[in-house]
Amino acid sequence: DTEVTQTPKHLVMGMTNKKSLKCEQHMGHRAMYWYKQKAKKPPELMFVYSYEKLSINESVPSRFSPECPNSSLLNLHLHALQPEDSALYLCASSPGTSGRRTGELFFGEGSRLTVL
Amino acid sequence: AQSVTQLGSHVSVSEGALVLLRCNYSSSVPPYLFWYVQYPNQGLQLLLKYTSAATLVKGINGFEAEFKKSETSFHLTKPSAHMSDAAEYFCAVTPITSGTYKYIFGTGTRLKVLA
Numbered sequence: 001d002t003e004v005t006q007t008p009k010h011l012v013m014g015m016t017n018k019k020s021l022k023c024e025q026h027m028g029h030r031a032m033y034w035y036k037q038k039a040k041k042p043p044e045l046m047f048v049y050s051y052e053k054l055s056i057n058e059s060v061p062s063r064f065s066p067e068c069p070n071s072s073l074l075n076l077h078l079h080a081l082q083p084e085d086s087a088l089y090l091c092a093s094s095p096g097t098s099g100r101r102t103g104e105l106f107f108g109e110g111s112r113l114t115v116l
Numbered sequence: 117a118q119s120v121t122q123l124g125s126h127v128s129v130s131e132g133a134l135v136l137l138r139c140n141y142s143s144s145v146p147p148y149l150f151w152y153v154q155y156p157n158q159g160l161q162l163l164l165k166y167t168s169a170a171t172l173v174k175g176i177n178g179f180e181a182e183f184k185k186s187e188t189s190f191h192l193t194k195p196s197a198h199m200s201d202a203a204e205y206f207c208a209v210t211p212i213t214s215g216t217y218k219y220i221f222g223t224g225t226r227l228k229v230l231a
Contacts, residue, residue, distance in 0.1 A: 004159075042222065055216055094215070105217060105219065106162075109158050
């Protein structure tokens with residue numbers, strides 16, 4: 001199983017809503033990532049978890065709140081978002097320090113978020 | 117500091133023609149270099165990677181890339197374009213100093229294949 005699964009695929013929310021994006025992998029990877037991708041742009045790193053601990057936060061606004069409940073699961077909690085937060089949110093994973101360091105990231109198909 | 121430059125935000129080729137997508141990098145340490153492909157409304161899929169072994173790297177779907185240290189380049193090629201190759205292509209570099217990877221992406225090249 002070499003998949004990273006993201007749900008939902010599409011999400012529409014108002015600026016006062018609270019919602020969550022979910023990411024799951026069963027490859028035994030110990031590092032998980034959230035990226036934000038605007039149209040016609042490369043992905044921008046938001047957060048990295050290593051061994052369920054937040055290791056990188058790229059100065060992301062607090063209306064985005066990541067959570068890593070276990071080594072297979074990564075959530076992104078969304079609250080009071082702005083229309084400019086509309087984007088494709090990509091999850092990725094990598095083996096972590098215990099695995100062979102190839103540098104490869106395994107990406108999910110993304111969650112398309114629209115904020116009204 | 118590391119950086120990646122992709123020359124040409126849009127490239128058009130005829131079906132059956134050579135595909136050449138350009139990527140130049142700068143890095144103060146030996147880099148690991150990658151090409152990813154992204155089809156519309158999908159995630160990124162690894163095409164190939166250079167990790168300091170062979171300088172000519174073969175990937176999926178008939179793509180290959182050559183690492184040229186003297187030119188700081190890692191251009192992506194495919195001898196004969198297929199309609200299904202139409203997509204966005206990203207070159208990326210990352211240091212491998214820890215178990216987590218902080219990619220630097222190029223700005224991307226959109227490949228259009230003409231019938």
